[in-house]
Amino acid sequence: MVKPAAMFQDIGMDRSDASPSSSALARTLLAAPHRMLFLIGALNVLAAMVWWTLWLFEVRWGWPPLPDAPHYAGWLHAIVMQYQVLPPFIFGFLLTVFPRWMNQPELRRRHYAPVALGLLGGQAATLLGAACGVMAALWLGAALTLFGWALGCFWLLRLLARDRLRNRHALSCAAGVAMGVIGLACYAIFLATLDARWMQGSIKLGGFGVLLPIYATVAHRMFPFFAGNVVRGYYAWRPMPWLAALWALALLHLGLDLAGWREWLWLADLPLLALSAHWLWRNGVWRRGPPLLRVLFIGYVWLPVSMALFAAQSLWLLASGDWLLGRAPAHALFVGFFGSVLVAMVTRVTQGHSGRPLQLGGVAAFAFVTIQLVSVTRILAECLSDPMRWQALSALGWLVAFLPWVARSAWIYCRPRADGKPG
Numbered sequence: 255m256v257k258p259a260a261m262f263q264d265i266g267m268d269r270s271d272a273s274p275s276s277s278a279l280a281r282t283l284l285a286a287p288h289r290m291l292f293l294i295g296a297l298n299v300l301a302a303m304v305w306w307t308l309w310l311f312e313v314r315w316g317w318p319p320l321p322d323a324p325h326y327a328g329w330l331h332a333i334v335m336q337y338q339v340l341p342p343f344i345f346g347f348l349l350t351v352f353p354r355w356m357n358q359p360e361l362r363r364r365h366y367a368p369v370a371l372g373l374l375g376g377q378a379a380t381l382l383g384a385a386c387g388v389m390a391a392l393w394l395g396a397a398l399t400l401f402g403w404a405l406g407c408f409w410l411l412r413l414l415a416r417d418r419l420r421n422r423h424a425l426s427c428a429a430g431v432a433m434g435v436i437g438l439a440c441y442a443i444f445l446a447t448l449d450a451r452w453m454q455g456s457i458k459l460g461g462f463g464v465l466l467p468i469y470a471t472v473a474h475r476m477f478p479f480f481a482g483n484v485v486r487g488y489y490a491w492r493p494m495p496w497l498a499a500l501w502a503l504a505l506l507h508l509g510l511d512l513a514g515w516r517e518w519l520w521l522a523d524l525p526l527l528a529l530s531a532h533w534l535w536r537n538g539v540w541r542r543g544p545p546l547l548r549v550l551f552i553g554y555v556w557l558p559v560s561m562a563l564f565a566a567q568s569l570w571l572l573a574s575g576d577w578l579l580g581r582a583p584a585h586a587l588f589v590g591f592f593g594s595v596l597v598a599m600v601t602r603v604t605q606g607h608s609g610r611p612l613q614l615g616g617v618a619a620f621a622f623v624t625i626q627l628v629s630v631t632r633i634l635a636e637c638l639s640d641p642m643r644w645q646a647l648s649a650l651g652w653l654v655a656f657l658p659w660v661a662r663s664a665w666i667y668c669r670p671r672a673d674g675k676p677g
Contacts, residue, residue, distance in 0.1 A: 282670055286677045287366040288607060291346030292600060293667040294370055295339065296660045298377045302334045303652050305385050310646035321387035329453050330384045330392075333441055336460030337434065338377040338399055340592060343600055344468055345369055345406045348427055350607075352410055355424050356417040365409050372402025396445055400438045407431045422494050423475040426501065430468035437464060455512060461584070462508040465592060470500050470530075470557070473595065477550050478537050480602065484612075485543045491536040499529055507564075516577075519568035527561035534558065545614040546602055549622050553594030556629065560586035563633075580636035589652075590629035597622045597659065608666050609673030617662045624655035 283290045309327050312320050323330055349369070353360045376399030383391030410428045417424065437459040444452035474497055478490030507522035538551045563583035570578045601618040605611065614622075628651040635644035671677060 279668055282668060284363045284367060285670075286607065287349035287361060288346035288603065289667045290370045291342040291349070291366070291373070292604065293664055294374045294377070295342030295346065295600075296663045296667075298339050298342065299656050300653065300660055301377070301381055302331075302339050303649060303656070305381055306331050306334075307646065307649040307653060308385075310642065310649050314642040314646050320385065323384045324387055324389040324392055325453075327384065329457065330380070332457045332460070333453075334377070334380055334384070335588065336457070336465060337403070337438055337441070338373065338380060338395075340465060340596065341403065341434065342370070342373050343596060344431070345373070345402075347472070347599075347603060348410055348431070349406065352413045352424055352427075355421050356413060356419070358413055358416060361409060361413075366406075369402050369406040369409070372398050372405060376400075376402060393445060396438065396442045400435070400442060403431070403435050403438055407435050422497065423471055426471040426497055427468050429501075430464050430471070433459060433463040433467075458508060458511050461587065462504045462511070466504050466587070467501055469592060469595060471497060472599070473550075473554055474533070476599070477554070480547055480550065481537070481539050481543060484547055485539055488539070488542075491533070496529065496533060500526070503529065517568055517572040520565040520572070523561050523565035523568060527558050527565060530554075530561060531558040544612070545619065546598075546605070546612055549598040549614060549619075550595065550602065553591065553598045553622070556586060556590030556594055560584075560591055582633045582636040585632045586629065589625070589632050589648075593625045593629065593652075594622060597625060600663070601659075604663055604666055607671075607677060608669075609671035609675055610666070615662075617658045621655045621659035624651060628652050628655060 283293065306327075308318060308320060309323075309331075312318060345366075349361055349366050352358075376395045376397075378395075379391045379398060380395030382388060383393075383395060407428070410424075410431055414421075414424055414428050437456045440452045440456035440459065444450070444456065474492050478488075478492050481488045482490050503522045503526045507519055507526070510516070510518050510522060534551065534554055534557075538554075539547055560583055563579060563586050567577070567579040567583055570576060597618060601614065602612070605613065605615075628648050631644055631651060632648040635641045635648060638644055
C-alpha cells in the first residue's frame with residue numbers, strides 16, 4: 255500500500271502545499287506575469303479544441319448535435335486559435351522578459367492582471383458564442399480580447415519607449431503584438447459589417463503578421479541563448495539582418511495573400527524556406543544537449559517544412575490553376591511549428607521559472623511526440639479520402655496530447671516556486 259506522503263513526493267508535492275487557500279492561490283498566480291497568463295492559455299488550449307472537436311464530429315458523423323454558430327465555425331476556429339489560445343502564452347512571456355531584456359523594473363500586478371482577465375473573459379465569451387450560437391457573446395468576446403491585447407501592447411510599448419538602446423528583439427515582438435491589435439480590430443469590423451473581407455484580413459494577418467514574426471523573434475533570441483548555457487563550445491548565430499529579412503518576407507507573403515495573388519506567394523515563401531533552414535543549420539543542436547533543448551530545434555524544423563509546402567502549393571497553382579494542398583501548409587505552420595514550439599518553449603520557461611530542474615519530463619515528451627503525429631495527420635487529411643474524418647481525429651489527437659501537459663502545467667502555476675524564491 256502506497257502511503258499518502260509518498261504519493262505527494264512522486265509529483266513533487268508535500269502535504270503542506272496540497273490544498274492552498276484561495277488567497278494564497280491568488281497571490282501565487284499573480285506573483286509573476288507568466289503564471290496567470292500561462293494558466294489561462296493552457297486551459298484554453300483544451301477548451302477551444304473541445305468545441306472544435308465536437309463541431310468536426312457533428313459535421314462528419316452527425317453527433318453530438320450542436321447549435322449553429324453565429325458565423326462559419328472554421329473562421330471562428332481560426333480567430334480563437336490565433337488571437338485567444340496562443341496570445342496568453344505570448345503576453346505571459348513578453349511581459350516577464352521585456353523588463354529583463356531592457357534592464358528595467360519588473361511589471362506589477364496592476365499591469366498584467368487586467369491583461370490576463372481581458373484575455374480570459376474574451377476567450378470564454380467567444381467560445382460561449384460559438385458553441386451556443388449567441389451573437390452577443392461573440393461581441394463581448396471581441397471587446398474583452400481587444401481590451402486585453404491593447405492593454406498588453408501598451409505596457410510593452412511603454413517599456414520599449416524607455417529603452418534607450420532600442421532592443422531589436424523587443425522592437426520586433428512589440429511590432430507583432432501591435433499587428434495583433436489591428437487584426438482584432440478587423441475581426442470586430444467584420445462582426446459589425448458582416449463583410450467577409452475583414453474576417454479574411456484578420457485571419458491572414460494573425461498568421462504572417464503576428465504569430466510568425468513573434469515566434470521567429472523569440473526563437474532567434476532565446477534558442478541560441480538556451481543552447482549556449484548547456485552545450486560546451488556552442489556558437490550562437492543570430493544576426494539582426496536575418497530578423498529584418500524575415501519581417502520583410504512575412505509582410506510580402508501577407509500582402510500577396512491579401513491582394514489575392516496566391517499564385518505568387520512563392521516569391522516570399524521560397525526565400526522564407528531558405529532563411530529559416532539556414533538559421534536552423536547554423537544554430538541547431540541535434541545530438542548535443544538535453545532533450546529539453548533539442549525539442550526546441552526539432553519543433554523549429556516545421557517552419558522550413560511549412561514554407562516548402564506553401565511554396566509548392568503556390569507554384570502548382572501558378573502552373574495548373576489548382577489549389578492542390580488545401581489547408582495543409584497552414585496547418586504545418588500552425589499545428590507543426592506553433593504547436594510544437596509552444597510545448598517545448600512553455601515547458602522550458604515553466605521549469606525554469608518554477609525553480610524546477612531543466613528537464614523535459616515524460617508528460618511534456620508525450621505531448622511533443624503526439625503533436626508531431628497530429629501535425630502529420632492533419633496535413634495528410636487534405637489529401638486522403640474522407641478528409642473530415644481525419645480532421646476530426648487529428649483534433650481529438652490534439653486533446654490527447656495536451657490534456658496531461660495542461661494538467662501538470664496548471665498544477666505548477668498554482669504552486670509556489672520549488673526553490674523557495676519569489677516569482
